[in-house]
Each structure stands twice: as structure tokens, then as C-alpha cells.
Amino acid sequence: MEPIYxxxxxxEWRAACQxxxxxxxxxxxxxxxxxxxxxQVAGTANxxxxxxxxxxxxxxxxxxxxxxVVVEDLYGMDEEFPHYYGAVPxxxxxxxxxxxxxxxxxxxxxxxx
Numbered sequence: 001m002e003p004i005y006x007x008x009x010x011x012e013w014r015a016a017c018q019x020x021x022x023x024x025x026x027x028x029x030x031x032x033x034x035x036x037x038x039x040q041v042a043g044t045a046n047x048x049x050x051x052x053x054x055x056x057x058x059x060x061x062x063x064x065x066x067x068x069v070v071v072e073d074l075y076g077m078d079e080e081f082p083h084y085y086g087a088v089p090x091x092x093x094x095x096x097x098x099x100x101x102x103x104x105x106x107x108x109x110x111x112x113x
Contacts, residue, residue, distance in 0.1 A: 001062040001069060003094070004035040004082045005111070007045055010056045016090055023087040032083040035060065035069070040081065041109040045099055050107065057097040057109060064092035 008024070016022035027033055036044050041057055049055055062069045065084060073080045099107045 001082075002037060003059050003111070004062055004069060004084075005038060005041050005097075005109075006033065006035050006058045006060065006088075007041070007049060007055050007099075008058055009052075009054045011054065013056060013058060013090075013096075016088075020090050021087040022090055027087060032070075032085045033088055035082040035084060037082065038109070038111050040079070042099075042107055045107040045109065050105065055099055057099060057111075058093050059095040059097060059111060060088065060092045061094045062092075064094075065089065 008022075012024075013022065022033070024033055045055070045057075062082075065086075066089060067084070067086050069082045069084055071080045071082050074083070095112065097109065097111055099109055101107055
């Protein structure tokens with residue numbers, strides 16, 4: 001499976017790295033961690049987090065997770081997103097990326113090669 005990406009406040013990710021596990025609020029409230037594929041990151045960022053300036057994009061290698069990634073459309077959006085049903089071991093992260101913002105305030109994302 002291709003890499004998956006998660007938008008997170010940098011301070012929240014740094015705290016998780018200290019414990020070795022990342023368990024966002026969505027894990028407790030929805031039972032899974034939301035991820036995106038590379039081509040979905042900018043759309044998700046602009047739709048949900050346009051006014052946030054503290055986010056980073058964490059790139060995760062699905063092979064390093066303790067369980068499977070489920071690709072599904074849970075909200076009837078006609079688009080499937082990857083979800084992980086457990087706390088993310090922070091060593092599964094292989095890179096961190098910045099979101100770019102243009103003059104109009106739109107966020108974009110280009111993972112580094």
C-alpha cells in the first residue's frame with residue numbers, strides 16, 4: 001500500500017513521539033484515526049483546517065503499523081479514505097511535511113520525494 005498521511009498539530013505529534021503512540025480524539029470518539037492519500041491531503045486541509053497554522057503532515061508507512069489500514073467511504077462522500085483502527089505507533093512515521101499556503105490562503109501539499 002502507498003504511504004498514508006495524517007494532519008496533526010505539531011505540538012500534539014511531538015508529545016505523542018515522547019510516548020511512542022499517537023491516539024487522537026477521533027480514536028476514542030469514532031474508533032479510528034483519519035488518514036488521507038497524498039492526493040487528498042490538500043482538500044482535507046482546506047476543508048477542515050483552513051484557519052490552522054500549527055499543522056504538519058505526518059507520512060506513515062502502512063507496513064509499519066500493528067494492524068491493517070481500511071480504505072472506506074464512511075460518510076457517503078463518494079471518496080474512500082484510509083483509516084486505522086488503533087493507536088498509531090510513532091515509529092511508523094517515515095517523514096514529516098509542511099503544508100504550503102498561497103497568497104489567497106489556500107493550503108497545498110507536495111510530499112518530498
